[in-house]
Amino acid sequence: AEREVVVGVYQNAPKITADADGQPSGILGDLLGEIARSQQWQLKPVQCDWAYCLQLLQAGEIDLLPDVAYTEQRALQLDFHETPALYSWSQLYTAPGVSLNSIEQLAGKTVLVLQDSVQQHYLQRWSTESGIAVQLSTVRSMPEAFALLSAGQAEVVAANHYFGQAQRNKYNLTQSNVIFQPSRLFYATKKGYNQDLLTVIETRLAQWQSNASSPYYQVLQRWGTNTPQRQVPQYVWLILAMLSSLLLLALAGAWWLKRQVSDKTRHLQVSEDRLNTILNSVDAHIYIKDIKGRYQYVNRKVAQLFGCEPAEAVGRRDDAFFDAASSANIQQNDQKVLQLGERLVEEEYNTSLDGEQSHTFLSVKLPLRDNRGHIYALCGISTDITELKQHQQEIHQLAFYDVLTGLPNRRMVLERLKHAVEFKQRQTDSAQGALLFIDLDHFKDLNDSLGHAMGDQLLQQVAQRLQTHLRKVDTLARLGGDEFVVLLTDLHPDIELSSQKASLIGEKIVQLLAEPFELQERPYTISASVGVAMFSDGCNSDELLQRADLAMYDAKDRGRNGVRFFNQQMQADVSSRADIVNGLRLALAQQQFVLHFQPQLQRDAGVVGAEVLIRWQHPTEGMIAPAHFIPVAESSGQIQAIGRWVLQQSCHQLAEWARWPETANWYLAVNISARQLHSSGFVAEVSKVLQDSGARPQCLVLEITESQLLQDIDSVIAKMQQLTALGVRFSLDDFGTGYSSLSYLKRLPLRQLKIDRSFVRDILTDPNDKAIIKTILALGQSLELAVIAEGVETDDQYQKLLQLGCQQFQGYYFGKPESLDVFMKNCK
Numbered sequence: 001a002e003r004e005v006v007v008g009v010y011q012n013a014p015k016i017t018a019d020a021d022g023q024p025s026g027i028l029g030d031l032l033g034e035i036a037r038s039q040q041w042q043l044k045p046v047q048c049d050w051a052y053c054l055q056l057l058q059a060g061e062i063d064l065l066p067d068v069a070y071t072e073q074r075a076l077q078l079d080f081h082e083t084p085a086l087y088s089w090s091q092l093y094t095a096p097g098v099s100l101n102s103i104e105q106l107a108g109k110t111v112l113v114l115q116d117s118v119q120q121h122y123l124q125r126w127s128t129e130s131g132i133a134v135q136l137s138t139v140r141s142m143p144e145a146f147a148l149l150s151a152g153q154a155e156v157v158a159a160n161h162y163f164g165q166a167q168r169n170k171y172n173l174t175q176s177n178v179i180f181q182p183s184r185l186f187y188a189t190k191k192g193y194n195q196d197l198l199t200v201i202e203t204r205l206a207q208w209q210s211n212a213s214s215p216y217y218q219v220l221q222r223w224g225t226n227t228p229q230r231q232v233p234q235y236v237w238l239i240l241a242m243l244s245s246l247l248l249l250a251l252a253g254a255w256w257l258k259r260q261v262s263d264k265t266r267h268l269q270v271s272e273d274r275l276n277t278i279l280n281s282v283d284a285h286i287y288i289k290d291i292k293g294r295y296q297y298v299n300r301k302v303a304q305l306f307g308c309e310p311a312e313a314v315g316r317r318d319d320a321f322f323d324a325a326s327s328a329n330i331q332q333n334d335q336k337v338l339q340l341g342e343r344l345v346e347e348e349y350n351t352s353l354d355g356e357q358s359h360t361f362l363s364v365k366l367p368l369r370d371n372r373g374h375i376y377a378l379c380g381i382s383t384d385i386t387e388l389k390q391h392q393q394e395i396h397q398l399a400f401y402d403v404l405t406g407l408p409n410r411r412m413v414l415e416r417l418k419h420a421v422e423f424k425q426r427q428t429d430s431a432q433g434a435l436l437f438i439d440l441d442h443f444k445d446l447n448d449s450l451g452h453a454m455g456d457q458l459l460q461q462v463a464q465r466l467q468t469h470l471r472k473v474d475t476l477a478r479l480g481g482d483e484f485v486v487l488l489t490d491l492h493p494d495i496e497l498s499s500q501k502a503s504l505i506g507e508k509i510v511q512l513l514a515e516p517f518e519l520q521e522r523p524y525t526i527s528a529s530v531g532v533a534m535f536s537d538g539c540n541s542d543e544l545l546q547r548a549d550l551a552m553y554d555a556k557d558r559g560r561n562g563v564r565f566f567n568q569q570m571q572a573d574v575s576s577r578a579d580i581v582n583g584l585r586l587a588l589a590q591q592q593f594v595l596h597f598q599p600q601l602q603r604d605a606g607v608v609g610a611e612v613l614i615r616w617q618h619p620t621e622g623m624i625a626p627a628h629f630i631p632v633a634e635s636s637g638q639i640q641a642i643g644r645w646v647l648q649q650s651c652h653q654l655a656e657w658a659r660w661p662e663t664a665n666w667y668l669a670v671n672i673s674a675r676q677l678h679s680s681g682f683v684a685e686v687s688k689v690l691q692d693s694g695a696r697p698q699c700l701v702l703e704i705t706e707s708q709l710l711q712d713i714d715s716v717i718a719k720m721q722q723l724t725a726l727g728v729r730f731s732l733d734d735f736g737t738g739y740s741s742l743s744y745l746k747r748l749p750l751r752q753l754k755i756d757r758s759f760v761r762d763i764l765t766d767p768n769d770k771a772i773i774k775t776i777l778a779l780g781q782s783l784e785l786a787v788i789a790e791g792v793e794t795d796d797q798y799q800k801l802l803q804l805g806c807q808q809f810q811g812y813y814f815g816k817p818e819s820l821d822v823f824m825k826n827c828k
């Protein structure tokens, strides 16, 4: 049976067209006719325009379509035989008057193309990839396109060269030399259908193309294409293909590059924006300077500091923004980075050009290197640490300076002292040093009387006065309260000379502070005691301070308002005092105290009583006199317990004496310390002891000294009155040595004045002492007080006292302080 083959036919002479009967004609039509005849196929032509033909083929409406250029796209839907039926290429044809030498000149022109043709697809892709806008206008057939072009409706038409060659003269068109897209033309079938047709066509074409007298070449001749398909030499095709590929590649490359560049540019811009946002929002000054110190980049923070826009800073150097000293320093740091190529971290103190603003920066600078490692710039990050520095300064000020006077404080001077001492110990031949300890005399009285605000004012004035008179190298510091020290570190290496100098400075300080100050617009006079300790071998700073302190106390002990140098005796005193304090702790518990009794006599009556005097029977040191331990016990507070014990023992003794007629009226004079007298429970304590012992209060005489009355006199008087009410008597010891005032003497419920033994001692030789004794006796008479003279050692003294009218006596002349047994024996 005949094979019916439905063939699509469209107008594209000379390749394909329909003859008068509608049968396929043209090169490919005739060729198909020849094959059909040889195969007894019955061709059923379907007239269609190109695009429609393609649609019909894809839809399976037609079996075979001639003149289909191979493309990969089409190969997805269509099947092709292997040997091309024809080789062709595309060419551009122009309307009269339009010239075209290169494909780029298509820009802005309207180009007619056959719808769904390879030309349309090629030019569309080229336009997109090259970025050259071409207006493509599609037509249904090539004759239509040529007609439109010749009618001036368009400027260019893209056609396969077979059609163009054959028709251009008819339409009066010009063939440009722009050729493109070499293509191979085939008969095509719908994918998967009519493979048999293609097999036959392939066989025929392969046979015929290798035979010059075959129907293939006859058909070609018939259609005026004398040029057999291979007439265009192979190499032209190759070149054309290469050129075209190259062009495509170049265009694709250009397009790709352009895209890359624009992508990169866009990315760069995004990155730069992002980076700028970060750089401008961080709290640091970030900049880049070239090797000549010119800013290449500054972030917003730097621009704010410079008071300009970031762009305005670029190209300028630091001397445009900072004063000369600052910019010189910055430049020096920059050079270190640029020349040594090292990272630098430095504090920079920069002052603005007008000198009005100063900031401290912590700057980190690093070199920037190119690919070859050459430094071409530096990058700096500077953080403003001005506030931090101020805080540090404040903290330092608080930690090392005294708030009231602004002087270095204890901590600072001790640190300096430590360094100075250590330095001196390392370099023994270096300058000598000394520490002067200054304490204001009776500063507490000022505080108590005028208040702390006045006290503070005085301390400030003292600090100021001392500071203005001391040299810069000397450290004046306030230790606290009214204590100041001066550290001298550059004295002459010779110890003699340096001690003289330190002494002079100490004296000068005493003099300076003795001059009146002004408080509440009134002159105020104060004095100071100064202790001096010279740097010496093996003495550390703490010991030195202690030594100066001891010396100062010694100056106080010696009447204040003077200078004392530390000596080893002071040290010995201190350690012996420590021994005493420790020993006293055990003494009471271990019953190491004993009482001695010294007789007191009444003129014409003999012994009337005794003074009780304590002794310390030390287990190793032997008998210790009260002068050695009573003052220590006073200052250590141990006197209270000791005093209570003395009182208890005395009262027991009185109670014991009360049992015997010859001693029943004897009294005992007991020394009362200041601490005892001022303690709040003193009255209760005495009355309890009296009660417990059963002693008669009238026989108890409490000896107090004038100095104990200086403080809190009203309360002392009240206590004395309460005890007097019980019957207890009071005697004022050491009378005449202090500054008794008649006014309070009258208010005190005293029974007796005791003439100090220093007056008695010289009564025969010193008319003054004699006059004093006379006065005391007269005073006693007028105040109705008994007067007893103590320290009577000789008969001459006794006679003189009798002569002056003294009635009562105590002294070695009558009897030394002895144990109770000895005392009692002596009295018999």
Ligand SMILES: Nc1nc2c(ncn2[C@@H]2O[C@@H]3COP(=O)(O)O[C@H]4[C@@H](O)[C@H](n5cnc6c(=O)[nH]c(N)nc65)O[C@@H]4COP(=O)(O)O[C@H]3[C@H]2O)c(=O)[nH]1
Pocket: 598, 612, 613, 614, 625, 626, 627, 630, 643, 646, 670, 671, 672, 673, 703, 733, 734, 757, 790, 791, 792, 793, 810, 811, 812, 813, 817
């Ligand atoms: N050169 C000389 N000295 C004479 C003579 N007659 C007496 N004395 C000494 O003079 C001191 C008199 O005691 P005081 O002035 O109360 O001075 C006492 C008193 O202030 C204190 N004291 C003694 N016992 C006690 C006590 O139990 N309690 C308190 N708080 N102090 C006491 O110790 C001080 C010294 O006492 P003592 O060493 O016993 O020294 C005694 C005594 O031995 C004399 O003719 N020539």
